Amino acid sequence: MLLVFISSVSLHPHHLFEYDELSQYVDSHQEEYVQTLRDWVAVESDSSDVLRRPDCHRMMDMTAEKLQAMGGKVELVDIGVQELPDGKTVALPKVVTAQFGSDPSKQTVCVYGHVDVQPAKLEDGWATEPYNLTDINGNLYGRGASDNKAPVLAWIHTVEVYQALNIDLPVNVKFIIEGMEETGSNGLDAMIVAQRDTFFSDVDYIIISDCGWLSRRPALTYGTRGNCYFFAEVEGPKQDLHSGVYGGTVIEPMTDLIGILGEFLTSLSDRIGKILIPGIREAVAPLSDEEWKMYQDIEFDIESFKSKIGVSQLMYSNKVDLLAHRWRYPTVTIHGIEGGFSGPGSKTVIPAKVIAKFSIRQVPNMVPAVVKKQVTDYLNSVFAKRKSPNKLKVTMIIGAKPWLADTKHPLYEAGKAAVKRVFNVEPDLIREGGTIPIAKTFEDVTGKSIIMMPIGGFDDGLHSQKEKMSRYNYIEGTKLFIAYLHEVAHLKKD
Amino acid sequence: MLLVFISSVSLHPHHLFEYDELSQYVDSHQEEYVQTLRDWVAVESDSSDVLRRPDCHRMMDMTAEKLQAMGGKVELVDIGVQELPDGKTVALPKVVTAQFGSDPSKQTVCVYGHVDVQPAKLEDGWATEPYNLTDINGNLYGRGASDNKAPVLAWIHTVEVYQALNIDLPVNVKFIIEGMEETGSNGLDAMIVAQRDTFFSDVDYIIISDCGWLSRRPALTYGTRGNCYFFAEVEGPKQDLHSGVYGGTVIEPMTDLIGILGEFLTSLSDRIGKILIPGIREAVAPLSDEEWKMYQDIEFDIESFKSKIGVSQLMYSNKVDLLAHRWRYPTVTIHGIEGGFSGPGSKTVIPAKVIAKFSIRQVPNMVPAVVKKQVTDYLNSVFAKRKSPNKLKVTMIIGAKPWLADTKHPLYEAGKAAVKRVFNVEPDLIREGGTIPIAKTFEDVTGKSIIMMPIGGFDDGLHSQKEKMSRYNYIEGTKLFIAYLHEVAHLKKD
Numbered sequence: 004m005l006l007v008f009i010s011s012v013s014l015h016p017h018h019l020f021e022y023d024e025l026s027q028y029v030d031s032h033q034e035e036y037v038q039t040l041r042d043w044v045a046v047e048s049d050s051s052d053v054l055r056r057p058d059c060h061r062m063m064d065m066t067a068e069k070l071q072a073m074g075g076k077v078e079l080v081d082i083g084v085q086e087l088p089d090g091k092t093v094a095l096p097k098v099v100t101a102q103f104g105s106d107p108s109k110q111t112v113c114v115y116g117h118v119d120v121q122p123a124k125l126e127d128g129w130a131t132e133p134y135n136l137t138d139i140n141g142n143l144y145g146r147g148a149s150d151n152k153a154p155v156l157a158w159i160h161t162v163e164v165y166q167a168l169n170i171d172l173p174v175n176v177k178f179i180i181e182g183m184e185e186t187g188s189n190g191l192d193a194m195i196v197a198q199r200d201t202f203f204s205d206v207d208y209i210i211i212s213d214c215g216w217l218s219r220r221p222a223l224t225y226g227t228r229g230n231c232y233f234f235a236e237v238e239g240p241k242q243d244l245h246s247g248v249y250g251g252t253v254i255e256p257m258t259d260l261i262g263i264l265g266e267f268l269t270s271l272s273d274r275i276g277k278i279l280i281p282g283i284r285e286a287v288a289p290l291s292d293e294e295w296k297m298y299q300d301i302e303f304d305i306e307s308f309k310s311k312i313g314v315s316q317l318m319y320s321n322k323v324d325l326l327a328h329r330w331r332y333p334t335v336t337i338h339g340i341e342g343g344f345s346g347p348g349s350k351t352v353i354p355a356k357v358i359a360k361f362s363i364r365q366v367p368n369m370v371p372a373v374v375k376k377q378v379t380d381y382l383n384s385v386f387a388k389r390k391s392p393n394k395l396k397v398t399m400i401i402g403a404k405p406w407l408a409d410t411k412h413p414l415y416e417a418g419k420a421a422v423k424r425v426f427n428v429e430p431d432l433i434r435e436g437g438t439i440p441i442a443k444t445f446e447d448v449t450g451k452s453i454i455m456m457p458i459g460g461f462d463d464g465l466h467s468q469k470e471k472m473s474r475y476n477y478i479e480g481t482k483l484f485i486a487y488l489h490e491v492a493h494l495k496k497d
Numbered sequence: 498m499l500l501v502f503i504s505s506v507s508l509h510p511h512h513l514f515e516y517d518e519l520s521q522y523v524d525s526h527q528e529e530y531v532q533t534l535r536d537w538v539a540v541e542s543d544s545s546d547v548l549r550r551p552d553c554h555r556m557m558d559m560t561a562e563k564l565q566a567m568g569g570k571v572e573l574v575d576i577g578v579q580e581l582p583d584g585k586t587v588a589l590p591k592v593v594t595a596q597f598g599s600d601p602s603k604q605t606v607c608v609y610g611h612v613d614v615q616p617a618k619l620e621d622g623w624a625t626e627p628y629n630l631t632d633i634n635g636n637l638y639g640r641g642a643s644d645n646k647a648p649v650l651a652w653i654h655t656v657e658v659y660q661a662l663n664i665d666l667p668v669n670v671k672f673i674i675e676g677m678e679e680t681g682s683n684g685l686d687a688m689i690v691a692q693r694d695t696f697f698s699d700v701d702y703i704i705i706s707d708c709g710w711l712s713r714r715p716a717l718t719y720g721t722r723g724n725c726y727f728f729a730e731v732e733g734p735k736q737d738l739h740s741g742v743y744g745g746t747v748i749e750p751m752t753d754l755i756g757i758l759g760e761f762l763t764s765l766s767d768r769i770g771k772i773l774i775p776g777i778r779e780a781v782a783p784l785s786d787e788e789w790k791m792y793q794d795i796e797f798d799i800e801s802f803k804s805k806i807g808v809s810q811l812m813y814s815n816k817v818d819l820l821a822h823r824w825r826y827p828t829v830t831i832h833g834i835e836g837g838f839s840g841p842g843s844k845t846v847i848p849a850k851v852i853a854k855f856s857i858r859q860v861p862n863m864v865p866a867v868v869k870k871q872v873t874d875y876l877n878s879v880f881a882k883r884k885s886p887n888k889l890k891v892t893m894i895i896g897a898k899p900w901l902a903d904t905k906h907p908l909y910e911a912g913k914a915a916v917k918r919v920f921n922v923e924p925d926l927i928r929e930g931g932t933i934p935i936a937k938t939f940e941d942v943t944g945k946s947i948i949m950m951p952i953g954g955f956d957d958g959l960h961s962q963k964e965k966m967s968r969y970n971y972i973e974g975t976k977l978f979i980a981y982l983h984e985v986a987h988l989k990k991d
């Protein structure tokens with residue numbers, strides 16, 4: 004594939020005029036956009052909780068209806084069922100596809116996004132109701148506001164603005180919006196494979212806006228980590244027991260679990276963040292001199308990073324090590340333990356079954372299937388040494404690959420020009436510690452080039468309490484997408 | 498104190514007659530008693546959850562009203578406030594005291610019980626609503642049914658039955674009923690001290706029925722373990738963080754917590770249940786030959802114990818070791834971790850603050866204040882080695898002493914006679930792995946003798962899902978208490 008970027012396009016007077024008109028339209032419709040975001044955030048589309056599945060279905064319907072009302076060619080694609088741990092099945096949220104324009108002389112971009120969210124409860128420490136979008140000093144607080152509902156809406160507004168002003172879309176725009184991203188995009192891979200020669204056949208580029216900037220400077224993202232998410236379940240007695248009455252007689256599942264996690268962490272991840280489980284470190288691609296230089300050039304203030312998250316000390320005290328371990332080295336996190344007493348107060352219980360939830364972020368050249376085996380074998384061997392009568396079951400419930408793009412690709416050059424037009428600065432070129440597993444799938448299945456163009460703020464609090472999207476990023480982000488379609492239109496069609 | 502047991506009392510014809518009449522009355526009022534228990538179980542008097550404190554207050558009021566309606570001299574004693582971790586205070590449930598009869602020529606017994614309960618939620622794995630008493634094949638399922646609402650009611654019914662048949666109570670009967678037992682009887686010690694020379698001045702014996710039998714054979718209990726309940730809190734970032742975005746840069750509190758618990762368990766409690774923390778094992782009273790012989794004689798079927806709790810292997814395979822480690826050696830249990838992701842499904846979060854809840858059961862001659870220092874020092878030293886910027890805070894929220902009685906005491910001889918009369922067998926003499934902290938306080942403050950006379954079944958599932966009280970134990974237990982008052986009446990007054 005040979006693509007030539009025509010750099011003069013951003014100076015074309017006709018386009019400049021249109022951009023201003025489009026941009027002013029966005030500014031004057033800000034309240035309407037915020038209200039739509041409020042309606043979307045109000046739907047508790049938590050894909051990790053099957054009890055919320057009806058909300059996820061409703062969220063997909065709302066997305067489809069919105070795109071349909073705009074005159075898009077919309078489909079709700081059935082992607083089958085999800086198998087639950089107890090063997091039952093539950094329908095997956097359908098995937099929404101949409102198409103605006105089919106001019107074969109134009110480029111065709113496909114925007115990927117998701118409208119499911121992470122769990123959130125007021126009592127987790129939110130200052131506002133997580134599903135009631137609340138504006139505080141220009142920040143819009145709500146679960147899913149930044150990850151990923153506002154960016155999806157910004158892309159939708161982009162099409163709406165062109166339509167409202169009767170300006171032809173400079174490219175054909177397709178959408179693929181899913182509802183299972185937060186739990187590993189269950190069912191989406193197969194759907195992409197199935198539609199490779201239909202929906203994806205005329206797509207030239209794929210755009211993903213499911214990430215955030217590194218600082219106040221806009222950024223383009225060229226890599227993401229993958230994620231292998233594990234459940235380690237230890238099961239013992241057939242029901243919870245009184246710790247006074249049975250303590251001392253029963254071999255407690257929690258003791259086994261903490262025991263193997265303790266060994267796991269001792270040998271898996273020491274205080275300076277190395278993962279020592281056999282085979283994992285060996286698989287990590289070495290840091291090149293060029294990469295080191297890139298990291299060195301990135302604007303990143305360690306002190307403000309520390310103060311933002313409220314810690315006195317980080318894993319590394321220099322910028323390159325810190326960014327490298329955030330983006331291009333693996334890490335392990337224990338998220339919590341299900342099955343024990345996790346409420347406030349005290350309870351003198353011996354839990355019968357406990358499940359540790361932990362994940363290992365994947366980087367090139369780690370392979371999820373191999374990591375699954377390495378972790379499972381290791382935990383089983385550590386557990387076997389305990390000679391416990393309890394049962395250990397290790398399952399990998401998410402196995403998402405990392406993704407890496409070439410920052411010299413014309414898609415990225417077009418991105419730089421769009422950022423320059425809207426924000427009048429050069430973007431940072433960054434990677435993402437989090438996972439957007441679908442990037443790798445798009446690349447492997449469709450062979451198309453991908454760009455990640457974030458509009459989320461660096462301090463949006465994804466997955467944590469107080470997630471927000473600023474009005475500034477939402478509105479200027481919409482303008483960025485409008486500008487980007489212009490830039491992409493002038494890439495030479497393959 | 499010299500007490501002589503007159504063994505011929507159980508053959509006294511007048512008493513035999515009365516017993517039959519009293520016993521028949523109990524049988525014919527079974528449904529009424531079950532309904533009262535249902536009303537009491539319906540109150541979610543979970544003392545560990547401050548949000549349920551209004552239910553605890555209501556439960557104390559209901560208890561007082563019941564005793565008042567029977568003509569008792571009742572008081573609701575204010576025992577002050579509870580300080581919460583955030584520095585706020587909340588009123589403690591009042592303590593109910595009551596008195597039936599004040600004949601100075603009679604013995605005076607004081608029955609202790611509690612009407613607060615452990616936490617319970619349907620989704621913990623209950624087959625029935627935990628606060629809706631449900632009769633399945635003669636078993637009455639509900640939180641608090643056996644621990645301790647039915648035994649308290651059985652004592653109340655005992656007085657009611659004498660009253661209903663116009664038979665003089667053979668002894669004066671006092672009640673002291675509290676609502677904070679499950680979280681360490683906060684405030685009760687001070688109240689007992691304060692009323693030593695008033696309410697307790699004419700009390701001869703204290704009776705506690707807050708435990709269960711070991712098998713289908715009725716039992717008398719002569720010892721309980723104490724409990725030191727700890728919170729180990731590790732606090733890091735100021736809010737939860739996305740594990741993809743921040744993993745690798747932040748020193749995670751959960752890693753620190755699992756790390757110190759892992760070391761703690763490795764050195765504190767190995768696979769065969771020894772606690773190796775410096776000083777703890779040294780404090781445990783050695784097992785005497787006489788004790789060994791007593792354990793040897795107890796009827797206890799290890800196979801049915803295993804099958805009841807659903808495990809293939811226990812900590813010990815012989816009866817004496819098993820019972821000794823259940824009753825007279827310390828043990829440690831990790832109950833759970835608060836603050837992590839403990840729901841079903843997956844969440845890619847780095848929890849900002851996590852709190853491990855664990856407890857160590859106390860035995861003679863361990864001292865809670867000393868254990869507190871041993872555990873705190875040990876965890877702090879292990880944590881210091883990690884050089885983590887996170888903060889560890891170890892607090893002991895319950896520090897309850899163990900208790901041990903002399904099985905040759907006339908109170909126990911009277912108990913054996915009552916069991917013989919109602920069940921026509923000799924009782925097992927057992928200890929209790931759980932904690933009834935107030936026993937030690939009663940002994941230390943009032944100097945009175947104490948007996949523990951359980952009526953709970955061996956399979957009642959205290960503190961776990963599916964707690965129940967059988968109709969048989971509830972009804973025959975009431976008869977046991979009726980018979981026991983006769984026996985105590987004939988002990989020589991001190």
